[in-house]
Structures are given as C-alpha cells and as structure tokens.
Amino acid sequence: xxxxxxxxxxxxxxxxxxxxxxxxxxxxxxxxxxxxxxxxxxxxxxxxxxxxxxxxxxxxxxxxxxxxxxxxxxxxxxxxxxxxxxxxxxxxxxxxxxxxxxxxxxxxxxxxxxxxxxxxxxxxxxxxxxxxxxx
Ligand code: HEC
Numbered sequence: 001x002x003x004x005x006x007x008x009x010x011x012x013x014x015x016x017x018x019x020x021x022x023x024x025x026x027x028x029x030x031x032x033x034x035x036x037x038x039x040x041x042x043x044x045x046x047x048x049x050x051x052x053x054x055x056x057x058x059x060x061x062x063x064x065x066x067x068x069x070x071x072x073x074x075x076x077x078x079x080x081x082x083x084x085x086x087x088x089x090x091x092x093x094x095x096x097x098x099x100x101x102x103x104x105x106x107x108x109x110x111x112x113x114x115x116x117x118x119x120x121x122x123x124x125x126x127x128x129x130x131x132x133x134x135x
Pocket of ligand 1: 046047050051052053054055066067068069070071074076082083086087091092093094095097109110113
C-alpha cells in the first residue's frame with residue numbers, strides 16, 4: 001500500500017511535463033540526436049519515417065500528450081513556403097528538421113505532402129527555394 005501511494009505520487013509529478021509538450025519550451029521540445037541525417041530520399045519514404053510518427057500514417061494527426069494537427073486537405077499547405085518554413089525551422093511542438101535534411105529532401109517531403117492526403121497543390125517547391133528559406 002505504501003509503495004502504491006508512492007508510485008501514484010511519482011506519476012502525478014510527471015503529468016504536468018507531459019501536458020506542457022506543446023509549449024515553446026526547450027525542456028519539453030522533442031529532440032533528435034544532433035548531427036543526425038535522414039537517409040531517405042523520396043517524399044513518401046521521408047513522410048513515413050519522419051512525419052507520420054506524429055502526424056499519423058494517414059496524416060490525420062493526433063491529440064494526446066501533445067496536439068498534432070491533421071495535414072489532410074489542409075489549406076495552410078496552399079502556400080508552399082509555409083510548409084518549407086515549418087519543416088526547416090520547426091514551431092513549438094514541431095521539431096526543426098533543417099539540419100537533418102538536405103534542400104532536396106525538404107522539397108521532396110513537402111511536395112509529397114502537398115500532393116497527397118487530399119491536398120492537390122501542384123506548384124512543386126524546388127531545392128533552390130528551400131535553400132533560400134534557410135537564410
Ligand atoms: C515530433 C512530432 C512531429 C513530427 C515528427 C513532425 N511534426 Fe509537423 N507538427 C507537429 C506539431 C506539434 C505541429 C503544430 C505546431 C504548432 O502548434 O505550432 C506540427 C505542425 C505541422 C504543420 C502545420 C499544420 C497546419 O495546420 O498549419 C505542417 C505542414 C507539418 N507539421 C508538417 C510536417 C512534416 C512534413 C513533417 C515531417 C518532415 C512533420 N510535420 C513532422 C509535430 C510534428
């Protein structure tokens with residue numbers, strides 16, 4: 001009984017940290033190993049290995065310890081530079097992938113996202129546009 005109470009108290013102390021996941025707080029922001037580079041090259045592979053862990057395989061998003069927006073038929077994707085900016089620089093609970101992907105990889109995953117999951121934006125972004133977004 002005593003042990004069970006202690007375990008309960010310990011669990012409670014962890015809950016606020018989980019709830020704070022979406023705040024722009026370096027301590028709660030998800031991190032990846034520094035210096036890591038993704039090896040996948042196609043948008044489909046990159047989405048499957050990098051994005052779907054949070055946004056789900058069907059891009060429907062999820063809500064739990066954090067809120068992961070749905071990317072299905074998402075009007076925010078109409079402006080290609082918005083998605084490029086988010087993937088390169090991150091925002092709150094969305095990690096920055098700029099250092100882990102080449103310009104071509106960022107363009108590939110953004111182009112894949114903008115032409116799948118009910119999105120049909122055919123003005124593809126180029127690696128050059130991604131390079132310019134990094135500045
Ligand atoms: C660690 C979890 C996580 C991963 C991995 C992740 N995202 Fe996100 N993403 C988020 C969160 C959280 C937000 C909401 C950010 C905010 O509230 O400012 C978001 C927001 C977005 C948005 C903006 C949606 C909108 O409605 O404005 C886009 C676009 C996006 N992510 C694309 C991607 C792509 C592409 C990848 C893969 C390269 C990816 N995300 C990987 C967590 C993640």
